Amino acid sequence: MAISFFGKKKEETSSSVNQVVMVPVAAIVPNRFQPRKVFNTDHIGELASTIEQHGLLQPIVLREYEDQKFEIIAGERRFRAIQTLKWAELPAIVQKMDDHETASMALIENLQREELTAVEEADAYQNLMKLNGFTQASLAEKMGKSQSFVANKLRLLKLSQPVQEAIMNHEISERHGRSLLKLDEFNQQMVLHQILAEQLTVKDTEALVASIINPEPAVEEEVADVEEEPATIEESTETPKKAGKKKAPKKEMTTADTKVAVNTIKKSIELIEQSGIPVSAVEDDQKDVYRITIEIPKK
Incomplete structure (x- = not known):
């Protein structure tokens, strides 16, 4: 498994690099930089059923971070499914990687699967930028994306935590989330409650956000109905800037x-x-x- 993404040459040429070995399940830990935050238990159960019937067709990829202790680089969903099956060992490919390479590879592996939610994807991009010192432009180039695509994903991380969680749990769409970016944290959460309670569409949400940002004046018609008093000679000679309707009296509560x-x-x-x-x-x-x-x- 070459890490050409980071400029590392394909140096793994020995026959042992991709050798599949049996590793105790108890000796394996999840990757600390796993971008996926939500694992659907139903999907994990379906995967476990498939593995039980047909075996693990694709070994998970690990690295040995301590003697006989392994960290997942790729394949955490498969690992979780195997845990439910109570296997003592599982087939794996063990790679030699340092912490930096392991974290970056885990992020890349998950991004390439395109199964992450928009918020998880944005979080992965942000972590890759921090780990590798990338700018948005350089990351976009490495990932084969446009800079605007990456920038728009990263903006989702400005949403309040409840809104981000709603996107990760598939309760609202990414477009719902984008429409809430114009609001402060309090109003984001209030509108989120209304979206969930009333099953608002994206169009409905955008209209609701617009009404919060630009509420209609409450007494505009009353101002228009106020009659002008007859102008005096002095007033009639004023410039248009000074002449005009008198303000309506302030409405009492x-x-x-x-x-x-x-x-x-x-x-x-x-x-x-x-x-x-x-x-x-x-x-x-x-x-x-x-x-x-x-x-x-x-x-």
């Missing part, structure tokens, strides 16, 4: 306005509950104020 605000808070609480987060709210309708105490557990 009414009981109806405060009730709308309270109902908005209640709707937000409902959305949080529908997303599966336990939340408690106590309302205290006092003489001069509405008081709502909201409690959300940290864990």
Whole structure:
């Protein structure tokens, strides 16, 4: 297995390089730089069933980081499936690699399989840049991608953690996530709850985000209906910049306005509950104020 990606020459020419050996399952640990964060248990079960019926057709790739202790370079899904089958040993190819090469190779191997979510892919790109001192442009060239492709993936890492997790769990799409990048962390999570509760499409989400960023003025029509007072001689000679309609008097807050605000808070609480987060709210309708105490557990 040549690591030409890092400029290393194909020096593994001995017949022992790709030799398959049996390695104790208990002596194997996952790769610390594994980009895949979510492993679907159903898919692992299906893979285990296939391996049980047909055997392991493709050995996993390991490196010996200590005497008789091995770290996975490629094949963690196969390793997890074999663990469920309770095998004592598994067939593997043992490569000689240092920490840097092992981490980079694990990232590359997973990226080439194209099974990662958009967030996991972005995280892999970021780790490759750190490990190898790549810029976005140089990484894009090495990966055969455009710089804009890599840059757009990396932007997903700016999303709040709950939104990133929703993408990794396939609860929302990458396009949903991109539309939320315009919002701060609080509004991202509020919109996320609404997407999940109401099954919003990407188009619906984009419209909702736009309404949060640019809310419509509440009293615009009232301003247009205010009549001008007759102009005096002095006023009639003013330039167009100074002449114009008088401002409408500031709207006074009414009981109806405060009730709308309270109902908005209640709707937000409902959305949080529908997303599966336990939340408690106590309302205290006092003489001069509405008081709502909201409690959300940290864990």
